[in-house]
Amino acid sequence: MSSSTETLSNFKEAAQSIMSTRHTWSEFLSLSALTLPSSFSDFTTRIGINLTRFLFHYSFILLFILLITLVYHPLSILLLLLSFAGWYFLFFSRDSAEPFSLFNLVAVDDRVVVLALAVFTLVVIAVTGVWLNVLLSVVVAAGVVCLHGGLRRTDEVGLDDYESPYGPMLTDAGPYAPV
Structure with missing residues (x-):
């Protein structure tokens, strides 16, 4: 098999993998799923879960914000696409x-x-x-991702599959629990 055929095959497999695991935009944008987290650890846990769950959507948002900031720099857009x-x-x-x-x-x-x-x-x-445009778009996109990821409920996901990033520090059975 030639190198270009393998590359196209890899590209097709990656695209199919992304399309099979991505969620709908209506699910992503559902206002009924937005609630305030109960604590900071809940906020960061939600971000981690939603980041893995909606990675396609967050990547699209980042690229869209980057495109908006570079709209008056077409050469930059072409070179960055390259x-x-x-x-x-x-x-x-x-x-x-x-x-x-x-x-x-x-x-x-x-x-x-x-x-x-x-x-x-x-x-x-x-x-x-365009370094300032790129930096600004990454900061704005990171803010949007953290805001959406932290406010979107994860209870329908089933948190049994995910762990808090704080691990045993939040439970009584942690490494420093009284004996």
Whole structure:
């Protein structure tokens, strides 16, 4: 099988996996599911659960906010799309067990690939002068994600599958519980 066929096959599998696990927008935007959390630990637990549950939606929101902030910078949009495609095809879509091979000639370590992609992305952001736009869009999107994730109830999910990030600190049977 050729390298381009494998890449397209990986892309198709990843897209099908995302589409099969994603929830509907009506479920994501349901106002009846929004309530105030009872504590800070409940707030952070909700964020963790909702982040894994609605990752597709939160990613879409981040990219939409980024697009809005870059609407007057079309060259930046094109170069960042090229960078995102590089991240996807060279790092995220391939099997992590197999080493990255440059034109099937030289095997390259994952750290080298990540470093090259990170440098390329930072150079694109610096050269096009949109670092403030990108930073602002990431901060705004993180705020939106934390607000929605913390306010959206998770009781219909079944919390038996998820643990609080605070673990045993919140129970009487924790490591420092009186004997």
